[in-house]
Amino acid sequence: MRRLIVAIDGPAGVGKSTVARLLASRLGYLYLDTGALYRAMAWAVIESGRDLADAEAVAALLPTLSLQMQFHQGTATVLVNGKDVTGDLRTPAVSAAASVVSAIHAVRVWLLPIQRQIGQDGAVVAEGRDMGTKVFPAADVKFFLEADPTVRAQRRHRELVAAGHFRVLEETTADLAGRDKRDRSRSIAPLVPAEDARFIDTSRLSVSEVVDQMMVVIAARL
Numbered sequence: 001m002r003r004l005i006v007a008i009d010g011p012a013g014v015g016k017s018t019v020a021r022l023l024a025s026r027l028g029y030l031y032l033d034t035g036a037l038y039r040a041m042a043w044a045v046i047e048s049g050r051d052l053a054d055a056e057a058v059a060a061l062l063p064t065l066s067l068q069m070q071f072h073q074g075t076a077t078v079l080v081n082g083k084d085v086t087g088d089l090r091t092p093a094v095s096a097a098a099s100v101v102s103a104i105h106a107v108r109v110w111l112l113p114i115q116r117q118i119g120q121d122g123a124v125v126a127e128g129r130d131m132g133t134k135v136f137p138a139a140d141v142k143f144f145l146e147a148d149p150t151v152r153a154q155r156r157h158r159e160l161v162a163a164g165h166f167r168v169l170e171e172t173t174a175d176l177a178g179r180d181k182r183d184r185s186r187s188i189a190p191l192v193p194a195e196d197a198r199f200i201d202t203s204r205l206s207v208s209e210v211v212d213q214m215m216v217v218i219a220a221r222l
């Protein structure tokens with residue numbers, strides 16, 4: 001059996017993380033959530049008191065920063081300078097901040113070897129915005145997930161409420177639209193499908209239906 005690199009990209013709320021996690025567990029592969037690295041970076045910038053949009057100030061923080069992702073029985077722990085920040089990464093404030101710092105060139109360059117090192121031995125499902133285009137351009141299989149904006153907002157809203165963050169749906173919809181715009185229009189590594197990516201519209205599919213479709217494609221490559 002080959003140890004494939006499977007790249008999954010797409011906008012927020014499309015079901016990427018859930019699908020990628022389930023796919024990785026079916027294949028016995030590592031699940032690499034690269035959004036968690038951008039979120040950890042955002043967490044570190046907020047913690048430092050620096051202005052998120054000040055590219056120079058953020059770049060100056062990088063040499064003082066150590067970011068690690070540790071894997072244990074299918075779950076990842078993210079450490080910033082040795083501190084476990086995993087539980088703090090999915091708040092609306094960190095989500096918005098991650099979208100801002102991820103547009104900074106120095107941040108993307110700094111995170112590149114960390115992501116590649118995790119995927120270097122293959123047998124990985126890597127999920128993010130630029131997996132198929134920048135981080136793993138030679139990935140064995142590339143997927144790009146899409147879904148209607150209203151469906152994505154509802155999904156993200158349910159997730160937030162389930163995690164105890166009270167938001168009204170309109171707020172989540174606006175947050176998502178803002179993040180989408182930034183992620184798709186930034187000048188470096190914008191969210192765009194790789195030329196050889198397969199599209200899956202998840203609007204009307206369950207998680208296992210999406211994973212089943214992916215497994216058909218992957219099985220042919222194993």
Ligand code: DC
Pocket residue numbers: 012034035036038039095098099102103127128129130131179183
């Ligand atoms: O997938 P996510 O929602 O956890 O990602 C958080 C932010 O990080 C998202 O707004 C865009 C950014 N990101 C990125 O620019 N590139 C990636 N490979 C993953 C995430």
